[in-house]
Amino acid sequence: MSLVSGNDYVIRAVRPGDWERVKQLRLDALRDPIAHLAFLETYDAAAARPDSFWQDRAVGSGEGSTTARQFIAEAPDGGWAGSATVLIEEAGSEDWAGFPVERRQGHVVGVFVRPEHRGKGLIEALFDAGLAWAWESGVERVRLFVHEKNTRAQAAYRKIGFEASGRVVAFSKDEAQEELEFVVERPL
Numbered sequence: 568m569s570l571v572s573g574n575d576y577v578i579r580a581v582r583p584g585d586w587e588r589v590k591q592l593r594l595d596a597l598r599d600p601i602a603h604l605a606f607l608e609t610y611d612a613a614a615a616r617p618d619s620f621w622q623d624r625a626v627g628s629g630e631g632s633t634t635a636r637q638f639i640a641e642a643p644d645g646g647w648a649g650s651a652t653v654l655i656e657e658a659g660s661e662d663w664a665g666f667p668v669e670r671r672q673g674h675v676v677g678v679f680v681r682p683e684h685r686g687k688g689l690i691e692a693l694f695d696a697g698l699a700w701a702w703e704s705g706v707e708r709v710r711l712f713v714h715e716k717n718t719r720a721q722a723a724y725r726k727i728g729f730e731a732s733g734r735v736v737a738f739s740k741d742e743a744q745e746e747l748e749f750v751v752e753r754p755l
Contacts, residue, residue, distance in 0.1 A: 649680030673701035675708035
């Protein structure tokens, strides 16, 4: 657990009992005006999922999980201001796009900060926590995919230290659009 300096936000991993808040934050993220570019899932699909899905998600990406970790930014009033999740991809497996995973790596997904909390350093704080966990987990690099038109997110990721790798994949919602892979290598 850590505090964002200058603010009283707490950055921490979700806990299994947080499943209702995990669900609510995801649904809120899927209502964001750029959700159609930032997320592969739709609001209607997520809202239709049973509570057991969200309970499993909070356990599978919560404190103690070795395969995924969802970090949240908790505002001074206790509300959840944002989130980012790091998944571990094992070398020799196949990723979501069908490409072979060549080395053990982290994959950042589900990045969201509520509009009223943006500009306060929360993306950096969430990524600091996620990257620290990924490095402790022994990954060699961390990556993410960002829609070609989501320039705000691309700028935020570059500021954190991610660089475009050159890998481009078709956007699953519209094959005429593309997603760009951004990566950061493990520090020496």
